[in-house]
Amino acid sequence: MTIEKCINEYDASEMIFEEGSTGRELFVVLDGKVDIVKNSGADRTVIVTLGKGEFFGEMAVIDGSARSASAVAAIAGTRVMRINHARFVYLVSQQPAFALMIMDALSKRLRASNAPSPFPILLSNDVCSLIQAAEDVYQIRFKNRAANAYLVRGSKRTIMIDVGLSSNYPHLLECLQHLGIKPADIDMVVLSHEHLDHIGAAYHFNGRTIIAAHRLAANKIMLRDDFSMLRKMFNEPNVPIDIDIWLEEGNLIDLGNFRLNVMYTPGHTSACISLFDQDKGLLFAADTLMPGGVMGGVFGSGSIADYIQSLERLKGLDSKILLSGHGRLSDTPHDDVRIAIQRSHALLSDTAQLFDALDARANFDPIMQSVRDLNKLDDS
Numbered sequence: 001m002t003i004e005k006c007i008n009e010y011d012a013s014e015m016i017f018e019e020g021s022t023g024r025e026l027f028v029v030l031d032g033k034v035d036i037v038k039n040s041g042a043d044r045t046v047i048v049t050l051g052k053g054e055f056f057g058e059m060a061v062i063d064g065s066a067r068s069a070s071a072v073a074a075i076a077g078t079r080v081m082r083i084n085h086a087r088f089v090y091l092v093s094q095q096p097a098f099a100l101m102i103m104d105a106l107s108k109r110l111r112a113s114n115a116p117s118p119f120p121i122l123l124s125n126d127v128c129s130l131i132q133a134a135e136d137v138y139q140i141r142f143k144n145r146a147a148n149a150y151l152v153r154g155s156k157r158t159i160m161i162d163v164g165l166s167s168n169y170p171h172l173l174e175c176l177q178h179l180g181i182k183p184a185d186i187d188m189v190v191l192s193h194e195h196l197d198h199i200g201a202a203y204h205f206n207g208r209t210i211i212a213a214h215r216l217a218a219n220k221i222m223l224r225d226d227f228s229m230l231r232k233m234f235n236e237p238n239v240p241i242d243i244d245i246w247l248e249e250g251n252l253i254d255l256g257n258f259r260l261n262v263m264y265t266p267g268h269t270s271a272c273i274s275l276f277d278q279d280k281g282l283l284f285a286a287d288t289l290m291p292g293g294v295m296g297g298v299f300g301s302g303s304i305a306d307y308i309q310s311l312e313r314l315k316g317l318d319s320k321i322l323l324s325g326h327g328r329l330s331d332t333p334h335d336d337v338r339i340a341i342q343r344s345h346a347l348l349s350d351t352a353q354l355f356d357a358l359d360a361r362a363n364f365d366p367i368m369q370s371v372r373d374l375n376k377l378d379d380s
C-alpha cells in the first residue's frame with residue numbers, strides 16, 4: 001500500500017466514518033477540519049473539532065471496538081491520512097515518540113471524559129433537564145422536539161427566553177418550581193422567533209405576563225402565518241398567542257444585574273433575534289448559532305446571505321457562554337461561530353455550484369411567464 005492510497009480528501013459534511021461502525025484504522029488530519037460527532041436521537045453534538053496534525057480513531061485501532069463517535073469533514077478539501085493496524089503496530093514498536101504521542105492523547109481524553117461539566121444538572125426526568133448555565137441563568141433542555149427554554153433571574157426582573165412546546169408545559173413548571181419560581185414571578189417572556197417549537201407554550205403566559213418578540217416575528221405570530229403547518233408539524237393545540245411588545249434591534253432588556261441587548265439576527269428566518277449580555281458574555285442565540293457550529297437551517301422567510309451577516313455580527317461579540325435554541329450549552333462560542341460561518345459559506349457555494357451544473361433554464365420559463373403576465377396586467 002503506497003502512502004498516496006492512504007490519503008483521502010473529503011468535502012464539507014462528508015462522513016469519514018460513522019458511530020457504531022467497525023474499522024481498525026487511526027486517522028491523521030493533514031489539511032482542513034474534522035468534527036467528531038455524537039448522535040443521541042435527533043440530537044447531534046460536535047464533541048470536538050480537530051485540525052491539521054491532530055488524530056482520531058485511536059481507540060478502534062488499538063482494541064478493534066466499534067467507533068464511539070462519527071467523524072465528519074467540517075470544511076471542503078479536508079485531507080486525512082489513514083494508518084491501518086499493521087502500520088500502527090509498526091509505528092508504536094519502532095518509533096517511541098509516536099507511542100508517547102498516542103499515550104499522551106489517550107490520557108488527556110480520559111481526563112477530559114472524567115472532568116465534571118462546567119454546567120451542573122440540577123434536575124433530570126424523562127422529558128427534560130434543568131441545567132445551570134451561570135449564576136441565576138438556567139437552561140431547560142427538553143428531550144423531545146421542543147427547543148430549549150431559558151430562565152434569567154435578575155435582581156429587578158425575571159424573564160424567560162423561549163418556552164418550548166405546549167405539551168411540555170407541566171415539565172417547564174416543574175423546573176421553575178425547582179428554582180422556587182412561579183409563573184406569576186416571570187415579568188416577561190421573550191420569543192426568539194416564530195417557530196412553534198420555541199413558542200408553543202407561550203399562550204399559557206398570555207394575560208399573566210408580558211410577551212415580547214421581534215416585530216416581524218410578532219406580526220407572523222399574531223397573523224398566524226405558517227401557524228397551521230407548524231401546528232401540525234409539532235402537534236400543538238390551535239390556540240392564538242398574543243405578543244404585547246414588538247422588539248427592535250438596539251432595545252435593551254434591563255433585569256437589574258443583567259442587561260440584555262436585543263440584536264436583530266435574521267437568516268434562519270427573517271424574524272430572529274439574539275440577546276447578548278456584554279458584561280457577563282452571555283449569548284442567547286436561539287437557532288442562529290448552535291454548539292459545534294451546527295446551523296439552524298434556512299426556513300421560509302430566511303436567507304443564507306442574511307445568516308452569514310448575522311453570524312459575522314455574533315463573531316464580533318466578546319461572548320463566553322453560548323445559550324442556543326437546541327443542544328447543549330457551550331463555553332466555546334468563538335469556535336462555534338467560526339465553524340458556522342465556514343459551513344454557511346460552503347452551503348452558499350454548494351447551492352451555486354448545483355445550479356451552475358444543472359440545466360434548469362426550462363424550469364425558469366413558467367416563473368418568467370408569470371412575471372410577464374403581471375406586467376401585462378399593469379399595461380391594461
Ligand SMILES: [Fe+2]
Nearest residue numbers: 195268287296
Ligand atoms: Fe427555528
